[in-house]
Amino acid sequence: MADKKALDTKIITAGRSKKWTQQLVNPPVSRASTIVFDSVEEMKHATANRANKALFYGRRGTNTHFAFQDAMVELEGGVGCALYPCGTAAISNAILSFVKTGDHILMVDGAYEPTRDFCDKVLAKMGVETTYYDPMIGEEIRDLIRPNTTVLFLESPCSITMEVQDVPTLARIAHESDIVVMLDNTWASPINFQPFEHGVDISIQAATKYIVGHSDVMLGTATANERCWDQLREHSYLMGQCTSPDDVYLAMRGLRTLGVRLRQHQENSLKVARWLAERPEVDHVRHPALPSCEGHEFYLRDFKGCNGLFSVVLNRGNTEALTALLDGMEHFSMGYSWGGFESLILASEDVNKLRTAKKKHFAGPILRLHIGLEDCDDLIRDLEKGFERLNAVLTAE
Ligand SMILES: Cc1ncc(COP(=O)(O)O)c(C=O)c1O
Known part of the structure; x- marks a missing residue:
């Protein structure tokens, strides 16, 4: 059922389940590499639920991470949120999770410079071709789609030049060809644009910016819908993406204001x-x-x-x-x-x-x-x- 809470209330309550906070107002900073189990049964349970917020091994996260992931999903939408050491890692890992050699992606021409560089220097080396499109292209995006196009990447507004994209139109056309739609949603933060209501499959945040809000932490997030969550989570995990609970704690603190x-x-x-x-x-x-x-x-x-x-x-x-x-x-x-x-x-x-x-x-x-x-x-x-x-x-x- 849709959560009807007003946004300001949601910002205060998001992710604050007692399971994570242990009755403190803020979830404590839980540091861990090893998680220990007292019985085979306990260990089996953790293994079976390791992708679903059971304490398993530090790289999968602790209660600090789980609280922030819940908060992001409550605010931005989707079914799950993967965490990365910076926004750039969120972008590259989201794309890498959905391309293979021989694929083609569509990238907005006004993308953040390192996003472009990632396409030109890393994806190109892997045999993934990028076509840049005018942010105001609208319906004509259809003409750029090829049989091997697997990802449409948007950033709205664009970096520096600030064009706002017609996200629902671009997403609708991409979905006709089963293309995964990703959005760098950093400018809007998780509260000023609801990506999943506008057809996006994966929404990326450089939490480094407004979520942290105090210019002192690097962090990235990618929230995903049902269609993409399992693949995004597992591929990012296998690429070794994990974050410090101290940084996540600060992001969660920034989120409240x-x-x-x-x-x-x-x-x-x-x-x-x-x-x-x-x-x-x-x-x-x-x-x-x-x-x-x-x-x-x-x-x-x-x-x-x-x-x-x-x-x-x-x-x-x-x-x-x-x-x-x-x-x-x-x-x-x-x-x-x-x-x-x-x-x-x-x-x-x-x-x-x-x-x-x-x-x-x-x-x-x-x-x-x-x-x-x-x-x-x-x-x-x-x-x-x-x-x-x-x-x-x-x-x-
Ligand atoms: C729109 C946008 N996306 C992504 C990033 C990358 O974030 P990070 O610096 O955390 O890697 C930035 C950083 O300036 C940005 O402006």
Whole structure:
């Protein structure tokens, strides 16, 4: 029966079965390699149920892991959740669990760079071919499907360029050919997009981002539906994927404040994005919750909310001007991540170096911003001064 609990309540209660918490509010950190048994009967029982949260051997997890896995399924959906040491491991293991030599996969052109690299450098070596598709392809994805296509991989919104994909349409067409549909759902976190209600078979999270929420742990998850769970779990287990209970504990702790944090990130990012949209230096803002972002209509249809991550395309800029902007920032640090409580900024002068399906024609360079939980006026003042430094370089040229 569908769980009717309101989302905020679910975030607080998810995974907190007494079996795992032992009556503490948070499940304790249970470290183990060896699990010991007092009788042959006990050992037989553990062996028979080792894939179903019976304590068996450390690599299969302990109560800390089981609590977090339950919480993820309660929030994101599916029937099971596999854990990985980082989001990238979740992506590569999910794909590896469903391909063999001679297969073909479809990968969104705006995928996170290491996801592309995995396809080009690892899958290619195994004899698995990748075709990149335009994130806005819609129904035309059908034309790219071959008899040996086994996986359709989506990331929505895309990394850096932020296009929101029409997930239900792509999933429906893929399923007509029995293709497994995987989604990097990190931007939405487990609460702002319900992947299994939109036709996804496996949903991946870089828990490193908003789930952990404090920029201090690497962790990945993949939740799967009935169709894919057994194969994903067993293949990932056989590839040796396991995680530290300390990291999982911190992820579980981060999860409890995910709802309130995301609401504040959303409020702050929309305020900053609307301010940016009015700036003369800005061509357009690529924030999924604003109409100027490609696929905004799918955001409105499918998502429950947004967060702090979006991009902005400048009218013009070059390396020297961008360096002047970036070097003097007070509240925005440069860092290859997002999802923590702090604001971050990255510049990309050429998004097309990561595009092969369809080139982007942007007026100028792109800035990716993660708007943290600081005061918005401080962030806006910081950006304003950054634009002054950018303009000083551009007008001197
Ligand atoms: C969309 C997306 N997916 C996956 C990852 C990879 O996660 P991790 O850094 O935990 O490997 C990232 C990291 O930046 C990301 O932005």
